[in-house]
Amino acid sequence: MRDFPETTTVFDPATFDAETRNQFGEVVSAHTHSLHRDAMFTDEGLAALLDRYPREHIGVYRMGDTPESWECGRLGKVTGQQMVQAVKDGRIWLNLRAADRRDPELAEMNRRIFAELKAIIPGFRPFNTDLGLLISSPRARVFYHLDVPRVMLLHLRGHKSVWLYPREEPFVDAHGLEAVVSEKTEEEIPYSPEFDAGGECFHLAPGDMVHWPQNAPHRIDNGDDLNVSLSIEFMTPVAQLRANTILANAWLRDRFGLKSRIEARPNAGWLPKVLLARAFRLLEPRHKKPTVIPHTFLLEES
Numbered sequence: 001m002r003d004f005p006e007t008t009t010v011f012d013p014a015t016f017d018a019e020t021r022n023q024f025g026e027v028v029s030a031h032t033h034s035l036h037r038d039a040m041f042t043d044e045g046l047a048a049l050l051d052r053y054p055r056e057h058i059g060v061y062r063m064g065d066t067p068e069s070w071e072c073g074r075l076g077k078v079t080g081q082q083m084v085q086a087v088k089d090g091r092i093w094l095n096l097r098a099a100d101r102r103d104p105e106l107a108e109m110n111r112r113i114f115a116e117l118k119a120i121i122p123g124f125r126p127f128n129t130d131l132g133l134l135i136s137s138p139r140a141r142v143f144y145h146l147d148v149p150r151v152m153l154l155h156l157r158g159h160k161s162v163w164l165y166p167r168e169e170p171f172v173d174a175h176g177l178e179a180v181v182s183e184k185t186e187e188e189i190p191y192s193p194e195f196d197a198g199g200e201c202f203h204l205a206p207g208d209m210v211h212w213p214q215n216a217p218h219r220i221d222n223g224d225d226l227n228v229s230l231s232i233e234f235m236t237p238v239a240q241l242r243a244n245t246i247l248a249n250a251w252l253r254d255r256f257g258l259k260s261r262i263e264a265r266p267n268a269g270w271l272p273k274v275l276l277a278r279a280f281r282l283l284e285p286r287h288k289k290p291t292v293i294p295h296t297f298l299l300e301e302s
Helices: 018-023 043-052 080-089 104-120 174-181 193-198 237-256 270-283
Strands: 029-032 059-062 071-075 092-096 127-136 141-145 150-157 160-164 200-204 208-212 218-222 227-235 295-299
Touching (some): 043 080, 080 127, 104 127, 160 208, 174 237, 200 208
Antiparallel strands (some): 059 071, 059 092, 092 127, 150 208, 150 227, 160 200
């Protein structure tokens, strides 16, 4: 049974001052939200969600302390309640990607989030929104990586530390960024502990939100409790232009050895590169096949 009033706003507009509204997505910004009070995110609410959610669209993973320890599993005979308990007991990560397209309650939550942001932030025009629900164990980690779209993280339960880094060298080089955008590599990029001196750490509690610039590298360490978060990806017209510019840079590097630098802000050179990226997609269409990751463990009733 839901106990989150539909009239409750997700965000307090007062936490978005004029500077934040003007720079939303261009700089790291921290906010608060009210979704952590929704009964969907209690143990009982999560169990009910997992029971009704399409089983084939629940990603299940486990990890140690290094990227090489990351494993993909599959669900056996296990209930939603047992999944929640397994996450509490081990270093497990459940990932419900595109959950707004598979669960009506999360779809409504996604609609409310973006309706309020569009009302608060002038000129904010998001599209291709993807609301993912992450349920992860105490001390689980998300290793150093970057995302192609823009990302917001709304924290719901537990405590986690989010490290955010500038989208420039040495934190990421142009070649590495191009490889991720052109899908030659996964999202992971090389990390050095020395980067932390130039990064910024946010310690998130339930009701906290953080949003960072597109392609900014980041990593996450959970605290000593079960963590639940909404990871929301989306594009905007400028974000789409940036992604296409980087894709064109990758093509120019591969074909002609031309090396481009990372460009943080739109400029006159983006338009011809966007047109080139569109031509490139026609000349060499990317038929990305789903990555087949071997299942190395089974999450089942103990």
